[in-house]
Amino acid sequence: MVIPAIPQIIKILGLIFFLWLSLFIMLLYFYDSENNTFEVYFEDFTLYSELLFDHLKPECIDSDEVHSHILSRDQREETPSYVPISYGFDSYNEKSFFQFKSYDKCNFNSIFTLINNTYYIAKPNNTELLVIQGCNRDEEQFGGGKLEFPIIFPEDNFTINDNCEYFYARHSNSSGNAMLRNVYKQEYASKAKNISEAIIKSSGTTEFRPLTVVMFVIDSVSRQGLYRNLKKTIQWINDDVVSSDGDYAKDFVVYDYKLINAIEAFTVPNLVPLLYGISKEQALKKLVSANNDKIEDQHKFTMLQQNYSLFSHFKSLGYVTMFLNDVVTDYLSKVTGRKILSDHQASNFWKLGKEYYQYDDFNNNDQCIGEYPPHYYSLKYLSEFLKNYQNYNRFAYVHINTAHAGIGTRLNIADSDFKTFFQDLLQIYKQSKEDILFVFMSDHGTSRGDFIGLNSLAERVNPFQLIISNKRLIKSLDAQKYLEINTQRLVSRYDIYRSLKNIAWVPYRMMNDSIDEGIYTEIKSVNIFNKEIFFNRTCDDAGVKENFCLAVKFEDIDPISLATNDITKFAVLESINMINAVLGKINCQKYSLRIVFRIQKLQMEKDKDLPNTHYLIQFGVNENPNAVFLTHMTHGYQNQYIGINEKKPFQSIKRVFVKKEGKSYYYSVTKIWSVSRLDPTSYSTNLRKCGESIKFSNNFIYSGISKNCLETCKSEGLNCTTHSFSTTLSGYYEKMGFDIEKVGTGSSIELYKTIVEFGSGDSCTMMYNKGTGICQCTLKELL
Incomplete structure (x- = not known):
């Protein structure tokens, strides 16, 4: 038996002690003394992204149990390489576009009599009977094109050929009746x-x-x-x-x-x-x-x-x-x-x-x-x-x-x-x-x-x-x-x-x-x-x-470009003008531009001579240095817009002639869709300040613990909607010093200690028991 030299033993013991001490220090670092729990915060977003999608790996799926999951329209799936910019009009923001009406039922009186899988047509006296039968598979023609139907005028009651898959019949001065069926061959x-x-x-x-x-x-x-x-x-x-x-x-x-x-x-x-x-x-x-x-x-x-x-x-x-x-x-x-x-x-x-x-x-x-x-x-x-x-x-x-x-x-x-x-x-x-x-x-x-x-x-x-x-x-x-x-x-x-x-x-x-x-x-x-x-x-x-492709991203452009870009300059100044119009009505001091924090741009259909372009602009004003406003604006050809002259609160339109081709005139439209107050607030504590009672297009309001956003928005005379620009909101909170965590496929945003959690549940109906929900409360006139 070979006995290790004493120096080697000391080195081994020293290494063990160092590893134990390192582990102890790490545990102390992550220990939360208030809740007697250990919490880990990921500063490296790449590492966080990998952990976020761990549950999607095949080894995490039970292959033995064949089961279904509840069908829910509110689930918002994504992958690291495919994050949709939108999921469409959900149940909270679809009302202005999708209002169904009911139609009368078809009121035709059937002239067919079915006995033992055979159809019969009676021919009343002094009445002309017209019949069409489709019995030949080889005559079926997919799509458009004119088709001449062979017409029969029976002199007596008529029996439909059992091999025919479709047929039509009518008496004089009637709209007739038709049928399609699958016939066993x-x-x-x-x-x-x-x-x-x-x-x-x-x-x-x-x-x-x-x-x-x-x-x-x-x-x-x-x-x-x-x-x-x-x-x-x-x-x-x-x-x-x-x-x-x-x-x-x-x-x-x-x-x-x-x-x-x-x-x-x-x-x-x-x-x-x-x-x-x-x-x-x-x-x-x-x-x-x-x-x-x-x-x-x-x-x-x-x-x-x-x-x-x-x-x-x-x-x-x-x-x-x-x-x-x-x-x-x-x-x-x-x-x-x-x-x-x-x-x-x-x-x-x-x-x-x-x-x-x-x-x-x-x-x-x-x-x-x-x-x-x-x-x-x-x-x-x-x-x-x-x-x-x-x-x-x-x-x-x-x-x-x-x-x-x-x-x-x-x-x-x-x-x-x-x-x-x-x-x-x-x-x-x-x-x-x-x-x-x-x-x-x-x-x-x-x-x-x-x-x-x-x-x-x-x-x-x-x-x-x-x-x-x-x-x-x-x-x-x-x-x-x-x-x-x-x-x-x-x-x-x-x-x-x-x-x-x-x-x-x-x-x-x-x-x-x-x-x-x-x-x-x-x-x-x-x-x-x-x-x-x-x-x-x-x-x-x-x-x-x-x-x-829905997986498109806004790109940042230099805020200084506002000085030379007529489109973004119009958006900011017009937004302030619309705010000032409201302030003037309640005898409050009007706002003036202090700073443009961020301009984001998303250009769609880049191959067009005038691509549809979205802008998100964050700005602040001199008179209320704590407020951050967000303007959403688009620029494109007029024919891309529906209801171009429709006027709603905090919306504005600028129409400019672009060109003439033949007899056609082309106009560009710069449209402000919304002006929102981005920084979360609680109206109940801010009503004393002049201007704080203004209801913008979207208002981000704290829900309070053990409340949901439906109740919070309703109490302010607003409607709860899902968040319009989650990535922009994520960047805003990150800049404010919060840690961002995506925890599920929902639409909620919840503030908990120094963390903003995205996706725990439905943004409007979820009860925020752990932290405070950040509600997007929208003017009813915009829905």
């Missing part, structure tokens, strides 16, 4: 079965469970719009699917993907990657200027579908397939062509609706096709398709335009029908021995609101996406941890395409790398069922065009 079932059995045999599948995959797209609905328009449906999902004691909680699971950024704020750029895995530009390049109305060009559309489309992929794997898109205009059809490589295609019925009921997918007014609104037929057709082909693999693509125009009133009216549809759907699959994957989504958001506004931008490019599935399927794929973590990542359109192509193989074999490697997407993508989306994914990584 044995040839489709047999072909799918033969393909499926061949794959089962070649792959050695021992346990076959039919799989249903549905992609249901509602055009022009933002994530906020989902919760705004389909309140009953969302509430039902929360009560019956998410809640542990719900009727379907044991068997089904739902995932809400919050970070979706549309590629552009238009349909085609989003749907082509979803359905083909390539960009709109790449698809059009491959079509080589093909015309969807020229017979000689049809093979180009067919080849593109065969090589890339989800319809063709699922059909080749033994699925009965269905395509329904209720448009009567030509947008997506310029890429797909008029004939879709699916078994069922429901296209001509919508042309019938246009011909006889003035149906238009861009119409925001009340619309009926026969005795029902358009969405009824789409839900009915899908339900019948899924029932008709039970025990077969099924793939359905449904795209409706119920919310295409306006604010989504028609979708709001359809809420009860969607709720009933999902109830019936889950009841069927609860009792069956089949798997289902239902992707419920939108292509992009609504265009309601000023195009220049940040909330309006979010409404346009933050679509919704839910995935509903039976738990057995998710558990068999061991997909829980990936599906859950990816709800908190930036999901691309290409991810969904790749994921659905992978999932198509599930009835035969488990997903594996060899299958995934054979799937091509133009942009690098991830199978969200078994891979984690890259943590630092950017808009560019996801294929999002620069002008439509």
